[in-house]
Amino acid sequence: MGQRITIDPITRIEGHLRIDCEVDGGKVKKAWSSGQMWRGVELILLGRDPRDAWAITQRICGVCTTVHAITSVRAVENALQLEVPLNAQYIRNLIILAHAVHDHIVHFYHLSALDWVDVVSALKADPDATSRLAESLSSWQGNGKYEMRAVKERLKGFVDGGQLGIFTNGYWGHPAMKLPPEVNLLAVAHYLQALDVQRKANKIVSILGSKTPHIQNVAVGGVSNAIATDSYSTLGVERLLAIKGYIDELADFVKNVYLIDVAAVGAFYADWTKYGAGVTNYLAVPDIPLDTKGTKFALPGGYIANKDLASFKPIKTFNDEFWVKGVEEATKHSWYEGSKALHPYKGETKPQYTDFKDDGKYSWLKSPTFYGKPAQVGPLSRVLCMLAAGHEPTKKYATAALDTVSALAKTKVGLDAMHSTIGRHAARAVSCAVQVDMLADQWQLLVNNIGKGDVTTFNAPVFPKGEIQGQGYHEAPRGALSHWVVIDNGKIKNYQCVVPSTWNACPRNEKDEPGPYEASIADNPIADPERPLEVLRTVHSFDPCIACAIHVTDTENGSAITVKAK
């Protein structure tokens, strides 16, 4: 009889997540992913003015506030078929991209690196050797030996002072930790540098969004930023130049540090390219609109079936029927009435709680499908879709990352390795490099457009009598996010959010097929059932925006061990 491991949540940020695994013979045999909180935001929105929905929906999630604001206004604009001025698209694009770059850097260095990096081992590193290694890989100016010596000293003081306990997610000395001390020290140095760098991305969001967290500048029909090149109180030359300065600093870090660190970690954990593929139907929506109607995008998206890039079918516009008709949500294993999959416009939210039933209903999350199939969303889907679409910048950075891994691992590592736990981290870094370049492009487009004398940022919405419906999508850092709204006489009649974590963390669907988390955890090795770091590695590779505490129950003697984890 195997052991049952339960990973249960402790925050209510975006909704609780619980993961259950059956472990036998040092491997996960079967997994269940369960959303433990009913996120019925639509109940708050019913009857409200659709122009207010973005301000409310951005409170759904504490980690990705801007994404819900953007998606909500897009949904209402789609219902009205309202065009958005070019300046507003560019300003939104800058916010979207700066947020994405911020999110990816913070996810790797501050929220998931400690799954792979043993901070205590870094104390055994030779700082000069660390510096030599780093300088052989990158021209980044923060890799010098004096820097590495200083970081080691600081870390030593921190550990000696007993302060390491403030990290709630450390697995120091776990047998699955494989990095040499020098690589661990390098990661700690870059952890600290990333703390400083991520602020630059946040500053871009605050300058344009007027406030962060919770941007204030979006509106149905555009943005509320006033543009005037000769004024200090509006978006003028001074602020635009400040933004450009931050973009350049971010680009340096992402290309010369993040992309290389991920490749280095990947090379030392090459065995993790064999685990965690899970659901290999990949869905990504296009984003970074380049026109007022949403028919041209800088970032392509679409659908890949069963990891075959040749099967790629693009999603082309904000109105694309291929997208709009493909999405359904099943409730057979969810705590809602009924079991038939429904389209989000027809979505029902009638709770039917049954307790956790392994073969029945076990989650508050619905199970989204694309043409009846479960689909993975997120950076890996995004990167694979961009590659399939022939996106040149993505090819460039994906090739660079795989070449670095191959050189360090001394064996040829190809694209197939991306369908894995470590592949999701690599894809996130590749996506980040593509997006940081796109940030510079969008800045230039905005400056050029203002230079032509266009200062329009808003088209006023007018709501017709009767019923209309619309959907807005956004390729958020964690993947495809969509809001679906039905508006009746200018008031919200139905509102459904299909969020990335629902696509990935969903329970089994109508046909009992497991969702991406569930499928990806199966077959993961478990070195120490009391500290199931390996399960966390795979779940964290999706960047779930929740924190978890793990309760491991040993079914034989009934003892429970709690290990906190993030």
Next chain:
Amino acid sequence: MRTVILGIGNTILSDEGVGVHAAEALRAAYDLPEGVDVIDGGTAGMELLDPLAGVDLLVVLDAVKAKRAPGTVILLTGKEVPVFFRSKLSPHQVSICDVLASLEFAGDPPKDLVLIGCEPLSLELGTELTPTVAEKVPEMVAAAVGQLAARGIVLEPVGRASARQQRSLSA
């Protein structure tokens, strides 16, 4: 000297958002002198690293589950605060705890910390506070203003400073 008054909480889960409501009430009632910021932190985590880096005094307003009667206002200062967050009594301890840990590691932690919490009655969906908790918002605001005053930072109610300025101009 930089002071941040940080309201945290989820404003669509009724009393969960009391910290944000209290921060907004303080902002509406007082003129903020140079160097004092009020931040609506929502449920944000790492996004708060930048605004919280290197502050001299951080006053956190939050909903806290301390097994007291709903509406009970509690006050913790200095070293008690991180310990409190670590023992998982606040619904937001993970993100704010991680932010404080990262700032500590980066050598940029708040020099002085105060937590003013209120025990929630309801965490159901809703944008309004329950009356039990809503009536405690002034007490939380007064506690925050008192903590600042004890450190020599005096906040003037809105209008008073400008009225005095008016008088001196007309004199």
